[in-house]
Amino acid sequence: xxxxxxxxxxxLVVVLPVVIYLLNGVLxxxxxxxPSVHQIAGVAAAGSKDLDAVPLLLTTQRQVEQTVAGVxxxxxxxxxxxxxxxxx
Amino acid sequence: MPAAGVVLIIAVVxxxxxxxxxxxxxxxxxxxxxxxxxxxxxxxxxxxxxSAPVNGVVTAINEQLDTGVDLLEGLLVKxxxxxxxxxxxxxxxxxxxAAGFRQFPESTSITPPRIAEVYTKGTLTLARLGxxxxxxxxxxxxxxxxxxxxxxxxxxxxxxxxxxxxxxxMPRSPVIGTDAPSQYEEREDIGxxxxxxxxx
Numbered sequence: 374x375x376x377x378x379x380x381x382x383x384x385l386v387v388v389l390p391v392v393i394y395l396l397n398g399v400l401x402x403x404x405x406x407x408p409s410v411h412q413i414a415g416v417a418a419a420g421s422k423d424l425d426a427v428p429l430l431l432t433t434q435r436q437v438e439q440t441v442a443g444v445x446x447x448x449x450x451x452x453x454x455x456x457x458x459x460x461x
Numbered sequence: 462m463p464a465a466g467v468v469l470i471i472a473v474v475x476x477x478x479x480x481x482x483x484x485x486x487x488x489x490x491x492x493x494x495x496x497x498x499x500x501x502x503x504x505x506x507x508x509x510x511x512s513a514p515v516n517g518v519v520t521a522i523n524e525q526l527d528t529g530v531d532l533l534e535g536l537l538v539k540x541x542x543x544x545x546x547x548x549x550x551x552x553x554x555x556x557x558x559a560a561g562f563r564q565f566p567e568s569t570s571i572t573p574p575r576i577a578e579v580y581t582k583g584t585l586t587l588a589r590l591g592x593x594x595x596x597x598x599x600x601x602x603x604x605x606x607x608x609x610x611x612x613x614x615x616x617x618x619x620x621x622x623x624x625x626x627x628x629x630x631m632p633r634s635p636v637i638g639t640d641a642p643s644q645y646e647e648r649e650d651i652g653x654x655x656x657x658x659x660x661x
Contacts, residue, residue: 380465389472392479396487399487403494407494414497417504437526441525444533451540456540458538
């Protein structure tokens, strides 16, 4: 009978607090992840929104292409109009 | 049942209840995390999708700009000569001559002439645009065309002082003639001797 009582005391005084302590640690760790995940989700959404202007790069590319073409034509005209340095 | 058995059962029930409470709470927390991660994955997927063409487009833009730079550098060197071209670039962008021209590796070893200290940028541009430019009537290789220390002030003096402060609204020139909006009174005594001398 004495051993039964010792087992009961061990269960109530040692095993139960240890189980509660360990489970509480797991739950705290899991709950601490939640706000971080929400913050990451918000940042990802904001980053995605920031990239909405990326298609404008295609417009930039077209304009750069046209500008370089215009500069090339202008340079060609200057090449004809102005003498070379060696010819002076 | 002995009292020790009852206490044992109560202890086991307490342990099971603690397990249930904490494990269920952990399950709910993990489900919340899973939902949040789904949002993260959706956002990251959108970022990946939107940024996919950036590399190709930016590379194409850089290639086109490189072509334009090579073209202009080549034209400048061809028309102005290597030394003057370097001096011009260094005058417009101080220190840029140290990097030289990309298509002319030998340009990094040339000491650029201090063109910007002799000519203003506008004068230099005019001189480079063609021999018909007014400044080109003088030989660019000749003496300095402007005062190096007070050159900016000398250039300003070419214009009326009223325009130096850059007012938003300049006074308009008066309209004269018979159609002028302000007609002066015609008096016969103008130009005649005074009837009464002013009091002293």
